[in-house]
Amino acid sequence: MVGFGVGIQASKGLAMKAMMLDGYGHAATFRMADVPRPRVGVGQVLLRVVATSVNPVDVKIRTLGLPFAPELPAILHGDVAGIVEEVGPGVEGFKLGDEVFGCVGGVKGSGGALAEFLLADARLLAHRPASLPLADCAALPLVTLTAWEGIMDRADVRAGDPVLVHAGTGGVGHVALQLAKLRGAVVSTTVSTPEKVQIALELGADHAIDYRATPVPDQILATPGGRGFALVFDTVGAGTLDASFQAVRVGGTVITCVARSTHDLSPLHAKGVSLHVVFMLLPLLTGQGRAHHGEILRRVAALIDAGRLKPLIHPRRFALSEAQQAHTLLAEGKAIGKVLIQI
Ligand SMILES: NC(=O)c1ccc[n+]([C@@H]2O[C@H](COP(=O)([O-])OP(=O)(O)OC[C@H]3O[C@@H](n4cnc5c(N)ncnc54)[C@H](OP(=O)(O)O)[C@@H]3O)[C@@H](O)[C@H]2O)c1
Numbered sequence: 545m546v547g548f549g550v551g552i553q554a555s556k557g558l559a560m561k562a563m564m565l566d567g568y569g570h571a572a573t574f575r576m577a578d579v580p581r582p583r584v585g586v587g588q589v590l591l592r593v594v595a596t597s598v599n600p601v602d603v604k605i606r607t608l609g610l611p612f613a614p615e616l617p618a619i620l621h622g623d624v625a626g627i628v629e630e631v632g633p634g635v636e637g638f639k640l641g642d643e644v645f646g647c648v649g650g651v652k653g654s655g656g657a658l659a660e661f662l663l664a665d666a667r668l669l670a671h672r673p674a675s676l677p678l679a680d681c682a683a684l685p686l687v688t689l690t691a692w693e694g695i696m697d698r699a700d701v702r703a704g705d706p707v708l709v710h711a712g713t714g715g716v717g718h719v720a721l722q723l724a725k726l727r728g729a730v731v732s733t734t735v736s737t738p739e740k741v742q743i744a745l746e747l748g749a750d751h752a753i754d755y756r757a758t759p760v761p762d763q764i765l766a767t768p769g770g771r772g773f774a775l776v777f778d779t780v781g782a783g784t785l786d787a788s789f790q791a792v793r794v795g796g797t798v799i800t801c802v803a804r805s806t807h808d809l810s811p812l813h814a815k816g817v818s819l820h821v822v823f824m825l826l827p828l829l830t831g832q833g834r835a836h837h838g839e840i841l842r843r844v845a846a847l848i849d850a851g852r853l854k855p856l857i858h859p860r861r862f863a864l865s866e867a868q869q870a871h872t873l874l875a876e877g878k879a880i881g882k883v884l885i886q887i
Contacts, residue, residue: 562659563867565618568609574658574867579619582655582663584632589666591626591644595682596657598874598883599623599715601825602650606871612652612829619656621885622647622828625672625682626662635666643678644669646841647685651828657682658867660887667834668827670841673848676855683855683882684719684844690824691720692840694777694799695727698820703728705774706767708791710734712744712752713880716779716801718856721749724777726852732763732773734784743880747856760790772796781805792817856881863887 558581563574584590602620605613614620628642638644648664650656655663672681701707707724711717712733724731725748733744734755744752753763764772772793778784781802788798789811798812799820812819827833847853858879862870864887873879 560660561864562619563864565606565620566616568606568613568616570607572606576865577617579659581661584630584663586632586634587666588632588663589628589635589638589644589669590630590632591624591648591662591664592629593624593626593657593660593662593887595625595679595884595886596621597623597682597686598870598879598885599686600874601686603871603875605650607875612825614650614652614654614656619659620650621657622650622825623682623685624648624657624662624664625678625680626657627678629661632666638666638669643672643681645672645678645681645685645845646670647689647824647828647837649828651825654828658864658885660864665834667838670838670845673845675849675851679861679884679886680855680857682884683857684848685841686824687715687882688719688844689837689840690716690801690822691723691777692844693822693824694801694820695720695723696840698799698822699727699775699777699797701727701729701775704768705729706732706772706793707775707777708732708734708763708773708788709749709777709779710755710784710788711779712747712749713740713856714779715882717777718744718747718881719853720777720779722747722853724775725749726847729775730768732766740880743856747854755784760787763791764793767793775799778802786811789817858883861886 559578560581562579564577625645646669648668707729709721721733732751733749734753741752775797776788776792778788778800782805794815797818801822803821862885
């Protein structure tokens with residue numbers, strides 16, 4: 545028995561390769577190791593991992609050792625696309641060989657996807673969209689669940705509403721802007737380069753704002769009637785939340801997925817604005833709401849197959865042994881869209 549992740553036990557003597565962390569901190573680096581393959585329990589499936597994607601939370605866990613970081617030695621990464629290798633007791637809807645995707649681990653109490661095999665609570669999974677290669681499905685879960693919880697679950701978006709999504713070519717932002725379009729909104733998004741303007745427009749944004757060149761008052765003036773945005777989805781946080789509070793209109797809504805900073809809420813008071821915070825890891829950390837994540841991903845798969853949603857994937861793909869380089873690319877802000885690691 546080793547100490548990385550609930551349910552990870554020596555299983556029939558089978559081993560797997562994994563990228564392990566022995567400690568957290570800015571100098572923390574992965575090392576390839578042979579570790580016991582996990583064994584399925586009730587309600588779980590064992591996945592043969594085909595791909596994972598890097599999320600900022602994975603980088604933050606590695607470098608900061610957040611309170612919900614997995615026990616050391618640790619295997620990181622929640623996003624997975626894989627093939628069902630074993631089915632545990634009580635699992636319905638999945639069978640050997642099924643191709644699935646989900647955000648299932650990489651936090652305290654679970655294994656991670658930087659490995660050849662990974663245990664998953666079956667409730668967190670969905671079958672992959674038929675029209676997207678299996679590996680590419682690893683780009684979807686964490687960011688799509690976050691954007692969905694904001695735009696579909698929390699926001700009351702009406703057709704024609706002006707919506708601002710920050711970071712239209714970022715992981716969460718590129719999905720949020722597409723979901724807001726699906727709800728009939730007129731979508732503006734912030735980006736930093738002409739190349740990203742083009743990508744955001746291709747993803748369906750109505751307006752792509754170069755946030756370095758366009759101050760918030762000008763962004764507001766550009767909304768219908770010049771009254772500001774009905775909804776601002778803020779995926780940046782500390783650097784943009786005050787501007788989001790400025791850009792939202794009277795009676796509007798601000799949703800953010802980055803709220804670990806200090807701000808003056810009086811602009812929200814003055815305009816009667818609702819503020820929502822999404823934290824999509826809660827079902828993984830608390831065990832509650834897991835079936836909803838599976839349900840969201842089933843709906844996401846249907847939207848992808850209908851050609852109404854697509855992931856933005858960074859052109860360079862990494863191998864398991866290159867996990868460190870993949871983290872560095874994302875951490876340095878050089879990725880456009882999702883960074884994939886194929887196992
Ligand atoms: N609470 C949750 O459940 C949850 C879930 C997912 C993610 N998050 C958090 O949300 C954040 C974004 O995640 P992600 O996956 O989208 O990250 P990402 O893929 O790295 O994207 C970040 C984006 O932010 C853009 N950006 C940086 N500064 C900006 C600014 N001032 N204005 C507008 N855009 C700016 C970057 O592009 P440019 O530099 O070119 O502008 C980049 O496109 C991270 O902090 C992550 O930890 C939280």
